[in-house]
Amino acid sequence: MTPPLVSAIIPVYNYERYLAEAIESVLAQTCSHTEIIVVDDGSTDGSAAVAGHYTNSVKYFCQPNAGLAAALNKGISMSSGGFLSFLDADDIWTPKKLEHQMSAMDDPEIDMVFGQIEQFYSPELNKQQDTVGVMPGYSKGTLLIRRQSFSRAGAFNEQFQLGDFIEWYLRAAELGLKSLMLPEVVMRRRIHAGNMGIRQSGHRTDYLRILKASLDRRRNIC
Numbered sequence: 369m370t371p372p373l374v375s376a377i378i379p380v381y382n383y384e385r386y387l388a389e390a391i392e393s394v395l396a397q398t399c400s401h402t403e404i405i406v407v408d409d410g411s412t413d414g415s416a417a418v419a420g421h422y423t424n425s426v427k428y429f430c431q432p433n434a435g436l437a438a439a440l441n442k443g444i445s446m447s448s449g450g451f452l453s454f455l456d457a458d459d460i461w462t463p464k465k466l467e468h469q470m471s472a473m474d475d476p477e478i479d480m481v482f483g484q485i486e487q488f489y490s491p492e493l494n495k496q497q498d499t500v501g502v503m504p505g506y507s508k509g510t511l512l513i514r515r516q517s518f519s520r521a522g523a524f525n526e527q528f529q530l531g532d533f534i535e536w537y538l539r540a541a542e543l544g545l546k547s548l549m550l551p552e553v554v555m556r557r558r559i560h561a562g563n564m565g566i567r568q569s570g571h572r573t574d575y576l577r578i579l580k581a582s583l584d585r586r587r588n589i590c
Contacts, residue, residue, distance in 0.1 A: 371401040374466055374512070375449030378406045379439035380457035384414040386490075386558065387457045391422055394455065399466035403427065405447055406457075409439040415457075437524035437532040440508075444523070450515050454508040458490075458558045461509075465554040469512040472548055479517035479545040482510045483554030490560035502553055508533040509555045517545055 376394045380387050387406075394404050404426045406419045410433030419428045431442055444452060451473070455461060469481040485505035489495040511533075521540040524532045 371399075372451055372470070373449040374399065374402045374451045374453055374470070375443075375447035375515075376402055376404050376453050376455060377440060377443030377447060378404065378455050378457055379409055379436055379443065380406060380411060380415045380419070381409040381433065381436070381439070382411045382413045382415060383457040383562075384411070384418050386560075387415055387418045388421070389460055390455055390457050391419070391426060393461040393463075395422075395425060396463050397461065397466045398464050399470055402466065403447065403449060405429070405443045407431065407439040407443045407446075409433050409435065435526060435529055437526040437528065440532065441523045441526065444518075451512055452515055452518050453512045455555075456509055458560065458562075459509050460556040460558070462553055462556065464552070465510075466512065468550055468552050468554065472550060473512070473514070475548075477546055478548050480511055480513035480540070480547045481550060482506055482547060483550040483552050485510060485555050485557050486553045487557045487559055490558050493560060500559065504549055505555055505557075506537065506549075507555070507557075508536075509557065521545060 378390055391404065391406070394402065406426050406428045408415055408419065408428065408430040410431065416430065419426055427446065429442060429446055431439065440454060453466065465483065468483065472478060472481045482505055484502050485507060486502045487500035488498055489500065520543055521536060525535050528535055
């Protein structure tokens with residue numbers, strides 16, 4: 369019996385330094401029935417060349433720079449798996465990430481599964497310690513979700529430069545999608561000088577707009 373196909377979508381924008389590690393962490397999964405889709409959001413560095421080293425394992429798509437949410441939506445549209453998962457190009461999955469989560473999906477009542485995040489300092493920062501700590505990961509990088517459940521909540525909202533996952537998750541929660549948080553570490557989040565939260569700091573008002581939109585929807589329901 370062929371196991372269900374998992375689509376792993378990796379958006380990248382000028383992260384040639386880290387992209388290979390992200391791809392390798394998906395290739396190293398013990399749950400092997402996985403397609404890898406890299407969506408290059410108009411990178412001007414060598415990200416395309418890095419992805420090109422994996423032509424036998426990776427489906428690569430390039431688009432003019434349109435933002436993270438647009439790249440994620442492009443990856444979803446080009447994917448074929450019954451389950452969707454996401455990984456930022458500067459982060460890493462642990463080897464049993466998908467194995468643990470697919471086991472949890474044996475429960476048909478569960479729409480999506482998360483896991484723990486271990487944060488670590490990227491080696492170029494030359495920190496005395498490597499890891500920062502472990503925390504519950506309500507993040508798209510830890511998420512595994514049934515395609516049909518994702519479709520219920522809808523695509524990522526492309527009008528926001530920050531908070532794409534927060535905005536999506538609030539909509540999913542409002543619809544009553546059921547989630548499970550696993551105790552295992554499933555993703556390692558890299559801390560480095562170019563994290564998106566730093567690069568896009570001018571768009572932090574997006575978070576306020578996202579919360580206001582969620583509150584407005586809840587008022588309309590009531």
